Amino acid sequence: MNVAVLGGGIMGNGIAQIAATAGDDAVVRDIDDAALERARSTIETSLGRFVKKARLTVDEAEATLGRIRFTTDLEAALTDADVVIEAIPEVLDLKRSVWQTVGELAPEHALLGTNTSQLSITSIAVSLGRQAPRLVGMHFFNPPVMMRLCEVIAGTETTPEQVDRACEFGRHVGKEVVVCRKDSPGFITSRAYAILRLECIRMLEEGVASAEDIDTALKLGFNFPMGPLELGDMNGLDTFLHAVTGLAEAHGDRFRPTVGLRNMVAANRLGRKSGAGFFNYDEDGRKT
Template sequence: MHAIPELVGVVGGGRMGAGIAHVFLVAGCDVVVREADSGSAQAAVARIERSIRTAIERGTVTEESETVSSRLRVVTEFDGLADRDLVIEAVPESIELKADVLSAVEKSVGPACVLATNTSSLSIDTLAGALDAPHRFLGLHFFNPVPTSELIEIVNGSGTDPELSAEAVSWAIGLGKQAVSVRDSPGFATSRLGVAIALEAMRMLEEGVASAADIDTAMKLGYQHPVGPLALTDIVGLDVRLDIARHLAGALGPRFEPPGILRDLVAQGHTGRKSGRGFYEYEPKEL
């Protein structure tokens, strides 16, 4: 049995944060989610409980929903994380916001608490610069949807304790997931490859090479991708992909410059499944 921290904190109860809370709750952990205000806290609870009920209906969770939810608490102050063994930051992809959150968490927890970020592309070393103890900090990049995704990308900063990195691999296994370990670099491994494919698919769509459906089908059947790059962008969020592409373009050059079709769709509010439209349109029941 692979030991997982018993007392886990998650900062941010949006889609990713709720999913992270879900997997630790199902693994038997006591989970505290910190949200900015009472309204966001109530929404986070509803999101997590809905996710747990769905898992029970699908037969992937055998406990009663009330039993799993009894291990969840949502707070609006960082002090509510004081007794945690592990705290994972899952706020939006802003380096300033994440650095501020991590600094506030570090001031609120004990010296043995591990701090992690769920960033998909931002520099671990840059974020570590906001901390007094970078040796206990690393990236735990979960994937959407977290409950059913099989992967956790462990990102090691230059100051990350190697023993902590090895321990994190054990946590991933304990959560029923596979871990890959990478060093801190722009986009890590997954975002860099995934965004490169998605951006090229968008350029092909712009150029009229093929329809979105045919581009996605080509990747699914030709390369055994479970989801095509454009449909996956709708799941991830076009706004999220746009932010990552801009970050990678600044770090790695113009090959990651976001295409006009992506910029235009985001400007129009078409951010994918969550808005009802991205590269595809979705019925409300599918959201």
């Protein structure tokens, strides 16, 4: 199977890696050469970790990397695609403009999936015109190589056949699949988790407890593998701000971003990727 991944950032490179690990040929398309370079080195490092843990042999890791191409040429990326997964920034207009072009260039049989974490699939699909029923939400989690879930979302017009194909693809790349039958912003996961993280941010801003203690409380109190603040840093606070802004529009004020969150993003404290967020990180992304 040929899998085209649009966007080679945090999610795109991981999605390409899980597809290549499942034996697919993957191509990562980004508009930025530096992002492609980072994507390649992130995948290389990640495959190295799998080798260290004896979950892949050196030969398998090399073959997996060999199945991934990197390009800025959208047309070349889409020519033979059987599956297209878009993982570009969480901005509706940007996604719409990319999907409009993809609809013109992708083969007719290709499964079209968006990795949006909370935008309405239906409102992205509008840009595909009469091909709107082909678009399905395929929400992978960060990091895609480790996280076991793929949340499949049906847009209002998505055909049951595309939903089934998306589920099949999710299982093919080794994930458990859940289906969000109604296209409701935030789906199942992002909607529930956004409220939890926002409440943690509010507690931090109110001075109720330190970031460290809020995370420790949730980790040990509820058996979460990671605290909501540290996970926010890992996912990118700009992405979270986009997400809650959209959720507030859809579901009301309970999702309204705090002033502190807006300020952090304005100050480029985006989390691990910028070296600082709720916590500070060294050059290798380790919490300091």
